[in-house]
Amino acid sequence: KAGVTQTPRYLIKTRGQQVTLSCSPISGHRSVSWYQQTPGQGLQFLFEYFSETQRNKGNFPGRFSGRQFSNSRSEMNVSTLELGDSALYLCASSSTGNSNEKLFFGSGTQLSVL
Amino acid sequence: GNSVTQMEGPVTLSEEAFLTINCTYTATGYPSLFWYVQYPGEGLQLLLKATKADDKGSNKGFEATYRKETTSFHLEKGSVQVSDSAVYFCALGDGGFKTIFGAGTRLFVKA
Numbered sequence: 001k002a003g004v005t006q007t008p009r010y011l012i013k014t015r016g017q018q019v020t021l022s023c024s025p026i027s028g029h030r031s032v033s034w035y036q037q038t039p040g041q042g043l044q045f046l047f048e049y050f051s052e053t054q055r056n057k058g059n060f061p062g063r064f065s066g067r068q069f070s071n072s073r074s075e076m077n078v079s080t081l082e083l084g085d086s087a088l089y090l091c092a093s094s095s096t097g098n099s100n101e102k103l104f105f106g107s108g109t110q111l112s113v114l
Numbered sequence: 115g116n117s118v119t120q121m122e123g124p125v126t127l128s129e130e131a132f133l134t135i136n137c138t139y140t141a142t143g144y145p146s147l148f149w150y151v152q153y154p155g156e157g158l159q160l161l162l163k164a165t166k167a168d169d170k171g172s173n174k175g176f177e178a179t180y181r182k183e184t185t186s187f188h189l190e191k192g193s194v195q196v197s198d199s200a201v202y203f204c205a206l207g208d209g210g211f212k213t214i215f216g217a218g219t220r221l222f223v224k225a
Binding site for chain 2: 004031033035040041042043045048050055056058065090092097099100101102103104106107108
């Protein structure tokens with residue numbers, strides 16, 4: 001069974017641009033969560049989607065948005081990039097998204113904003 | 115609100131040393147608790163979990179016990195190997211649809 005796939009693996013953007021990151025969950029998983037990982041801050045929760053509905057959102061500005069498609073694949077978008085958005089963005093999937101479930105993580109997208 | 119606090123790293127040990135990484139949490143109710151590990155260049159993977167008080171999670175020689183009275187879930191291993199070098203994250207499930215992670219503790223094991 002294929003794992004969680006995130007594309008692209010690396011991205012370099014400049015301030016003010018926008019970026020779209022993609023995540024394909026494990027087959028059969030309907031919940032996708034997104035996290036931002038930075039040194040010293042650990043993983044900060046961005047949002048969680050289940051069956052195309054956002055059920056939970058973290059404390060991030062409106063520049064960060066996401067969506068989920070009918071095949072459970074998810075994208076997140078960051079508009080008007082700032083230097084502080086440089087981070088590893090991790091996607092995780094699970095069967096139902098219930099918080100007592102194990103999360104399966106992708107390898108992440110490393111975003112650098114110059 | 116719910117939160118997780120874990121000891122700052124890095125932690126540097128010699129091979130075969132005893133490992134403890136402290137983790138405490140703040141939560142209402144009875145959250146599920148997890149330890150995840152991240153190897154260089156990879157995403158996180160579950161190491162172990164516990165879902166109720168006094169449960170002990172274990173895997174690959176690592177153990178952690180859910181202590182409700184001290185709101186702790188410390189990670190231990192009796193004899194570490196070089197291959198255990200990684201970043202370890204303590205986490206809790208908030209009872210809804212969110213898993214909250216600590217800041218991570220980097221472990222270096224020297225041969």
